Amino acid sequence: MADYIAAGYVAAGFGAVRTAFFGAVAAEPGLGAQLVAYHHDRMVVDLTAGMDHDDLTGLYSSAKGAAHLVVALLVQDGVLELDRPVVAYWPEFALDSLTLRELLSHRSGLIGVDGGLSSEELADDQVIAARLANQKPFWTPGEGYGYHAFVIGALTGEVVRRATGRSLREIYDDRVRRPYGLDFYLGLPESEEARYRPVQPSQAPSTGAGIDPHSLLGIAFNLHADSPTDLVEFANTRRVRALGPVSSGGVGNARGLAKMYAAAIGRLDGRPPLLTPATVAEFTTLQTPGTDLVTGESDHFLLGFEATGLRYPTLGPRAFGHSGAIGAQSFADPDSGLAYSYTRRRFTAAGGAAPENDSLIAAVARSAAGSRPS
Structure with missing residues (x-):
C-alpha cells in the first residue's frame, strides 16, 4: 500500500488537497494518478500515487485542449478568422457555408464517416480529414451540436495546415511545448518512450457496452466500424x-498539462500569458447552449474547449479546458488564476472525467480562495 500513499508537495494552505487526493487513490488501489495545480504563477500542488511525477501515459482528448490553444493563438495573431467559412481555408471541404466558429463549436455534424474508420486511419489526422471532406453530415450543420470525439482535431488541424502550411503539432511544439518544457505531447518522440506507462482497462464493467453502434454516440466513438475502436489498445499502440x-x-502527465494551462492565462517562466484578455473572453464564451446531440450533456462547449466552469460550481464561469477518456481533467480558470490537471492510468467505468475530480477540484478551488499569491 505504500505506493499508493499520496506523495509530493502541497503549498501552505493547500493541505486539504492532499487529504482529498489520498482519499481518491485509497478508494481505488493500484489506480496510478497524478495531480498538479498552479495558482497564478506558482505551483501549489504536485502529488502522485502509484506513478512517478514524470511518468507519461495516454491522456486521449486532453489533446483537444492543446490543439485549441493553438487555434486560439492563430486567431489572436489574425491568421485565422472565426467567422470566415472553413472552405476559404480548405477548398475541398464540402460544407461551404460552415464557419470556423461553428466548426470549433462541434456544429458541423461530421462526427464520423459511413462505415467507420480503421485503427490505422484513426491514428492519422490527414487521413481522417480527407475522409471527412465530402462526408454527409449526421445532422444539419449549424443547427445542433454534438461531440466530435475522434475527429474534431483532424478538422481544425486541417484548417490550421491549410492556413499556415504547418501542422498543428509543429506549431504547438514551437510555441507552447518546447518554450515551457512541457511534458505533454501531440506525437510522442521515440526518445520519450521509456517513460510511457500503459493505459489500464477499468476494473468495473463499462457503461458503454450497451451503446447502439449506429446511434450518434456510437458513430462519434467509431463503434459502427467493422472493428470497433478499443480505447485501451488504441492508446497503447x-x-x-x-x-x-x-x-x-x-x-x-499532470505536470505538463497544468503548466500549459497556467501559461495560457498567466505570466510564467518570465513570459507573458499566451492568451490576451480579449482572446480569453472570446474563447470562454459559451457557444452551445442546450443539449449535446451525441453525449446528452448540457451547455458543453466554448470555442474548442469544454465549458469546465459550468460543470464544477467552485470554479469561475469562464474556466476552460478539456477532459480525457481515461478520467483526466485539465483546465485554466482565468477568474481565480488556477490551472489544474488530474491524470490517471486506469479507465473509469463511464469514461470521461473521473468522478473524483469533483472533490479534488473543490479542494483546490477552496484552498486557492483562502490563499494569497506570493
Missing part, C-alpha cells in the same frame, strides 16, 4: 503515440 492524433492521442 506505438503508431498512435508517434503520430499523435489531436482528437484522441495526447500523451503526457
